[in-house]
Amino acid sequence: MTILEIQHVNKTFGKRVVLNDISLQIESSSIIALVGANGAGKTTLINIILNLIPKDSGQVTFLTKNNWKQITGVMMQDNIALHRITIKEIINLTRSYFNHPLSYEELLSVSGLEDHQNSLMTGLSGGQKRRLTFALALAGDPKVLFLDEPTVGMDSNSRNAFWQEIDHLKKSGKTIFVTSHYLEELENIADRFLILQNSIIAFDGTIKQLRSREGQSLIEFDSELNQMDFKGLQDIVSLNVVGHHFQIITNDVNQLLAELTPYLKAIDNLQIKQATLDTLLLNYKENTHE
Amino acid sequence: MNKFIFQTKINFKRIVFRNKSFFFFDMLLPIVFYVLYTKILVTGIPASYLKVWNEDYLVSMMIYACMLGGIITTANTLLEDQMSNFKLFVTLSPLSNLQYYTSMAIVLVTLNLVSSIAITVVAIIVNHVTLSIGLLIALILVNLLGTTLLILIGVLISFVKKASTVNLLTNLIVFPLAIISGLWWPIKLMPTWLQSIGKLMPTYQLSVIDKNVLHQTPQHIGSFINLFIWFVIILAILLLASKIQKRKGIVTQ
Incomplete structure (x- = not known):
């Protein structure tokens, strides 16, 4: 009602x-x-x-x-x-x-x-x-x-x-x-x-x-590489970088992890989480600005 | 009706009974002035005129107390309600604006009533002023009428919503108005041009009406017309300010 x-x-x-x-x-x-x-x-x-x-x-x-x-x-x-x-x-x-x-x-x-x-x-x-x-x-x-x-x-x-x-x-x-x-x-x-x-x-x-619209999972890691180095990744919904901390939202976590394999030596503290409202909202803002 | 009675009860507690500044400013200050100007600073006043002076000064201080309560206490109380978010709280509640302001007015008018009685009691005790109950009631009723106008001025000042500006405005209005209306010392002592301005003031005309009541001399219609015109002007400005405020919104963005 x-x-x-x-x-x-x-x-x-x-x-x-x-x-x-x-x-x-x-x-x-x-x-x-x-x-x-x-x-x-x-x-x-x-x-x-x-x-x-x-x-x-x-x-x-x-x-x-x-x-x-x-x-x-x-x-x-x-x-x-x-x-x-x-x-x-x-x-x-x-x-x-x-x-x-x-x-x-x-x-x-x-x-x-x-x-x-x-x-x-x-x-x-x-x-x-x-x-x-x-x-x-x-x-x-x-x-x-x-x-x-x-x-x-x-x-x-x-x-x-x-x-x-x-x-x-x-x-x-x-x-x-x-x-x-x-x-x-x-x-x-x-x-x-x-x-x-x-x-x-x-x-x-x-x-x-x-989540289904903006991505289900969040992959976080630290890396000395810069954002451009990850440009070739296919299954990214959004990529957000603060200093050396990377946050990637994806709908297909397995596929993305496979794509990240060549970079593993340059990546520390890799974590996989369910995308939070906080990151989804940030992502939403980023998408709209693009 | 229950909410209105409750609101009024709470207003009495917070504005009168638990408010030390009320006792100091609205009651004590006019009483101190009365004692000062009728017992201590009376050199040069002929003894034959002293009785009339004591009576006239009682009227002056009654009106002065109404000014303090009507303008300063009203403006500060309404400002306090805005700063403490209580006005917003009331706006969002089922209590209407009319009930809120009426409840406030009842408290402020009563406050002036109490102040007037307190000064009269001091005048009777200290200066043996003789005043029948009938005359006292008549004086108080006239003052309460005048208080309504002063409360409207207080409400208008509270619309500026800034503590520093409210304080500045109340001081800029109350004290000069008291002086040029001849409430602190006789208007005759002032330059003629200032007397002309002072005589246009509602507080001067209120004192003229009060003194005629006190000395049982005939009233002049001009004083009542003056008060009526002031009432219409202040009410019109208040309604206009209220309309502008409503257009801007109750909360500031």
Whole structure:
């Protein structure tokens, strides 16, 4: 069931086109990862969906009978840190905004701040504020959750707990729209990936589809040779070099290894991996620039 | 309605009860000025005029307190909400902008009410100013009306969204306005050209209305017209600024 429809949205800042004719349908009970380079327009798209900035043209429609704010939860990039207000007070204040809020205890548990209920918000660490901001986004028991760089500032334990909670929310039927620079985290959890590049949705599909299109395997090695020396290789989807470190994405790892045999004496630290979202995205960028 | 009551309750806690700067700036400062200018710096004022001076200065400091609360506290509180991302948080929540600003206005008007009562109590205790409850209520009601205009100025200033500019603007508006409106010392002591400007100011006209209430002398319609014109001008600028801000977007890219 479609819960959100974005039709032909355009946005420019001055002469710079940030979003060019973006159209999307967001289905319920899924996790949609919006990825792209810095400045690609991810936050702009979220801001337009949430009516925080005006679009030049196009339409954004939440397919709900209720006020869309009653069914959405938002965790923006910046935390809320209201002065002279305690954790308990901000949770209860946020609950009061919604018709069917989650219980205070549930939200406190999500925030992980059971021992700090009467502490002031401004006294929390960056990671604690982030967790509290997440709990507040859940206050109205939303159907759709927007998470913009949710794990920034969280330590690894908190990040793990956070993604477990997201998985739990997905299973309970929530639709989650997320952007993150920690691509390896998204890789394991998102159902659908949207790559925003050059102002358009350059890819819309699953990680499996992205791999089959952009290459399944990643071969990494170090070598004193230069990029031109490997130009004759046939089964390369992309070749990326940083210093003496080579990253090759291929669809046929066996064939490529056979092609690399003559170079083996000049190659160190050879590793074969499944292509990660990180490398696929980098590769995607490289391909488009070519 | 529940969310509005809750919001107002939280606003009282954070803006009034837990805010030491409120007690210092909005209440203590006008009280200190009142005591200073009616008990210490009174040389040269004839004893026969002292009673009227004490009463008139009470009115001046009540209006001054309203200026501090209405302009400085309003601008700073709204700015604080923007800087702490609370305004954005509210915008994304089902609480409407009208509920957010109305809740804030209730707190700020109450704050000015408390300040006015506190200064009056000091005037009664220190200078034995006699003021009937009816007159006090009338004075406070007039001041609350004036406070609405001052709060609008505070809201307008908060639109600049930069702490340094907000501080600069509030200082540039509040203190010169207090001086040329004759709130700190009588307007008659100023050059004629400055008096002419001062008399156009809403705070001067508010003090004229207050003094007429206090001395039970007839009101002049001109003062009310002046306040009304100021109200229309400020409201128009506010609506225009709000429209421009909406066009630009709530968040900056």
